[in-house]
């Protein structure tokens with residue numbers, strides 16, 4: 236739907252970036268038309284007193300599960316979760332069935348996103364055929380497809396062969412693309428179930444040692460520098476990885492970027508005490524020292540942004556013994572609240588900082604021209620309105636996703652998304668999807 240079809244919307248009394256005095260924001264033709272004291276009439280008026288206005292969130296790492304696992308999530312349900320979570324663009328990981336390693340699948344996902352129309356769905360292309368890590372997928376064909384793929388990832392698997400990683404960085408560089416790496420040396424994580432440390436040892440779970448991530452990130456940073464290719468590190472989970480990134484950035488040019496998930500900012504391997512597989516995720520929940528280091532790295536910009544790694548799984552894949560359970564957790568509807576809890580309430584980020592890590596940086600990393608833009612007259616009206624005072628209790632069954640595997644079940648979290656707007660059209664309002 237075009238901005239014109241959406242009519243005009245007037246938000247009364249918002250705080251852009253949570254700063255200054257309340258202002259009215261008029262949206263017309265899909266753009267911000269006026270900011271200030273607006274007297275003009277509008278087709279729709281939203282009483283937004285006290286709400287913080289931010290640019291719409293951009294998620295670089297989402298598992299939509301379509302095609303192949305529509306019993307856990309679809310483009311429709313994930314788009315609803317995204318709209319409710321304040322997102323205006325999401326990047327769909329390639330580990331679907333069939334794998335998104337060719338133009339047909341990425342165009343299918345892209346088209347489904349357009350048909351649903353609640354959030355911009357950008358398919359990520361696989362780096363290797365079938366995610367097998369043997370030979371490069373049709374990267375150029377996916378880049379030139381209607382989906383316009385710019386992010387490539389074998390996520391779920393690591394591109395562990397250094398030669399293949401080198402070729403991927405070289406090839407995507409020529410395409411103006413980015414390689415998003417799931418950093419995990421499989422030789423160090425065979426059979427791994429949880430973070431290697433006392434908590435896992437106590438329960439007899441095979442450990443996933445921090446260097447399995449850190450060594451691959453270090454190697455890939457060196458390869459990125461050598462090739463001039465663009466590396467994006469997925470779900471950074473250890474203090475050591477933050478140190479490696481700090482070192483790599485110190486060596487110069489900005490070809491390396493990184494994301495952290497909300498769950499790695501908040502949860503630790505103390506959760507193993509419950510023995511509930513809802514807490515099983517890859518990379519695993521680490522120690523309190525790691526969450527502290529990740530918060531600092533995000534505040535400093537060593538880690539660029541927050542990405543959800545929203546990973547829906549069916550009940551039979553989670554309500555089982557730990558070793559058999561699939562790794563992954565829902566994230567789209569809880570991301571903002573967890574960021575507020577871990578970064579804003581701790582004084583590490585202000586609302587401008589939230590805009591940076593949830594919207595501006597991810598949009599820049601992915602090369603989206605119309606997302607993550609400043610709240611200014613003339614800019615596209617991709618907006619998220621946050622109620623900073625509200626609190627809510629997470630109930631997996633009430634989330635829009637088909638799956639309900641949230642590790643935040645029953646927790647009371649701060650801040651709600653009051654409204655989301657995509658190119659001038661409200662996609663969610665007061666916790667309801669507007670389609």
Ligand SMILES: NC(=O)N[C@@H](CC(=O)O)C(=O)O
Nearest residue numbers: 298390391516517546562563
């Ligand atoms: N994060 C996870 O634990 N799982 C992801 C894959 C991944 O992100 O590595 C999934 O697809 O379920």
Ligand SMILES: [Zn+2]
Nearest residue numbers: 390391417469
């Ligand atoms: Zn991953």
Ligand SMILES: [Zn+2]
Nearest residue numbers: 328390391544
């Ligand atoms: Zn993932």
